[in-house]
Amino acid sequence: MAILGTSYWNLIDVLKAGGDGIGDVVEALTQLTPFMKDANVITCNKGTKHVSSIRTGLPQVSWGALYQGIAQGKGDYTQVEDTTGFVEGLSAVDTRLLALKPAQAAKLRLMEGQGFLESMAQTMESAIWYSNVQLNGKQFHGLAPRYSALANGNVINGGGTGSDNASIWFVTHGDMQTSVITPENIAAGVQRDDKGEQRVMDGAGNPYYVKEELFTQHAGIAVKDWRYNARICNIDVSDVIAGTVNINALLRKAYYRLQGRRSYQMEKPGQVSPGRTVIYMNKTLAEALDAEGTNGRSGADNFIRLSPREIQGEEVQSWRGMPIRETDALLNTETRVS
Template sequence: MAILGSSYWNLIDVLKSSSDGIGDVVEALTQLTPFMKDANVVNCNSGTEHRSSIRTGLPSVSWGALYQGIAQSKGNYTEVKDTTGFVEGLSSVDERLLNLKPAESAKLRLVEGQGFLEAIAQTVESAIWYSDVKVNGKQFHGMGPRFNSQQNPNVISAGATGSNNTSIWFVTHGDAQTSVIVPDNIPGGIQREDMGRQRVLDANGNPFYVKEEKFTQHVGLCVKDWRYNARICNIDVPTVIAGSIALNPLMRHAYYKLQGRRAYRLEAEGQISPGRTVIYMNRTLLEALDAEGSNSRSGVDNFVRLTPMEIQGEEVLTWRGIPVRETDALLSTETLVS
């Protein structure tokens, strides 16, 4: 599958090109939000909403003959609307504290704000996988609710029957596949706004002055073609820890479900980009997958090994050439997908 390449302008590139000092901090926080690090970011085409035309049927074609006409036909489409939401946090630092080190006041405020940055990062990463607008209309529709039934051919069950489950995701990032969306005229990523000097009250109702900063991130998700993604669900975590389940056969099954598997090296001018596919799992599964490739099973040596690869200056483990990202946002307490 397509690996991450320097030709893509991702979210970190955008943030580091700004001059507000937040780029380096957010780059460090992408360890908590690997999905956002890989994401293809596009602006909504309808304010805070993004409308996509999804092909539901191909036009018909026919063999031709001399002196015979061509039958008229057209493809069928349906329109899908994806929404965005936003997460906010307000950081306040006592003005008297900043006066102690006036030359480092900006740094002190940013250090204080890191907690808000991390909270936003974790909230957004969790929403990417589990947010459901039917449950909370303030949020956006995440990946989980879109791939929540075994009736979907790209949802593969590992066979668990309890509730201590987790998932492995194959996600293809690209304009024609899966994108993070942000409202029109609003930059992608976390925005930092200096609210200046504010008068606030303590617990006893006595006033004092603080310097405030507001952190905001607008975000949504658009899956334009579900065939480029796959979910391996119902993976029983205790069974994985015990070493009683093999992940490689499940991942191989998901790999051959992906629409872009055969085309990722064929990208050329004038063709639709096949996107870039990334695998996401939590640390428990990543450790188990690594163990499978280390000859730990007696008499068994037929698993694909994780291979280190340098991508954009970072060493990343890959499986069949696909980058593997570790994310703690993928829970080990998922309910059963039926």
Template sequence: MAILGSSYWNLIDVLKAGGDGLGDVVEALTQLTPFMKDANVVACNSGTEHRSTIRTGLPSVSWGALYQGIAQSKGNYTEVKDTTGFVEGLSSVDERLLNLKPAEAAKLRLVEGQGFLESIAQTVDSAIWYSDVKVNGKQFHGLAPRYNSLSNPNVVNAGGVQADNASIWFVTHGDMQTSVIVPDSVPAGVQREDMGRQRVLDGNGNPYYVKEEKFTQHMGLCVKDWRFNGRIANIDVSDVVAGTVALNPLLRKLYYKLQGRRAYHMEREGQVSPGRTVIYMNRMLLEALDAETSNGRSGVDNFVRLTPMEIQGEEVMTWRGIPIRETDALVTNEALVA
């Protein structure tokens, strides 16, 4: 059974519980950023950074015998530091425009603010997948730079050799797997601050007055256990359009590489949450997968069929019971992963 938000604390729950009146803003962002619908959100444990201790080696054990001692051993660990960044925008609406329809002033400001919300959503959604702190230190480290080599066991090569490639992702959200991180002193989600009446200058240096709103979102990503995520890379877009790429075998190959691949089906009382796995792909690939699994209803191709499920009033397609999220932040011109 696919579970999205019904059993897990997510970003919308955090903000609604906070009672800060930002529910509508965050709802708008999650509609634009599919990843946020599933995200497990945790506060940074070191200011704007989050430090995770990861086991890199198991302690050794041995068979015992009477009157013999026990060999001493210990596990090996390493510390990983993930950072956060923030995106912001400033909405300014001419006060004279608002005075023309005072009863609609709040709505007019929200309409203007929607553009900033969408821009933040697109920027954040792209950063989740492609942001690289080695390229831009203002940003946080996304997923693609972490899974950027075919030597990674959880990266499946789809065989593309050109520069028009796309990827499909399996991401497991949970405290022990992948989390969205926010600074410990900053609330999660988009912060909307009314800056009030401000005096500004036009292009000629002449003053006028506006009503300003500032929109800000702080966030980063922490991948505590890389084995629970995976990437199908080098999916040749032109071959997908031509119908010469079979996506189901690629999905199946990555599925059996994932740690705890059946974890999203179960959670027993008293156990640590195993997380929840979600598949992400762009619209073109989802359409191709849907077409691929809709042919031959006699079952002669033995493909796993996509199954639509209604989750919190939304129809979500699933593959082997794993929810699929469509996101156009996953582009069709990715560089070749070698």
């Protein structure tokens, strides 16, 4: 049963949102959710699922000689199936409540709708990193479950052993690398459907009327070639704050694990889809990297190793030409990867 004041707005909520004038709300709960800005988006090739064919073996070739035949060979392939999930939010505001503020009714609905959009963005960003279909079949498979063991050559151990660990990610976005997938016949991004006035029931089964808006977003992740991504895990946050973790050294290790190392806009000649590599970390690690890069670990120079770049009109820090994105969805409380 939905509870007034918990699931639905009441008059007190409206007054808190700005009083008689319905003032602008400070979005103090807004977080940085940058992954979707960089994402390469493709449509599923199997309804709500996307099947990728991955080459696991090259065809055999042989040295030739005059008057001799050519040995036959074939490549080996395997198929990987990725699924999508969807997040929904339903905003319902009592029509009698809107009637009390007729001049601000549209703004009230917009204000509440923006909260749903932010909540969905945070939910989706978190799922991109940590969602696991083996734990929740409604969700899609995120990146952390795919890079969850040190036996993976592209998982680098940061040395942390406690429960206050964080990760840094290198993700290459591209058709042949990592993509956000959306179901067939459904547009990418958040879909808003204004349901208008609806008759609903209260907890006692009595009817009343609300204005409803339905927000929906479908998405999933497909990793076609795992070699183009890397995860630096087990970075002890307390050690980072104490300044005893060499983040540049960890970034260097991850960099040399990447297939086809390149920056955001560099291309590899002859490759159909070069992709673009972006580094993701949370604010704690970004600040530590900035401090480490400004003065050098020995303090003997003032060479700034991070450089600003402009990407789609936005200035971001970059490391070896790859942009660094801060995301609040990457936690400081990850368990140790073994």
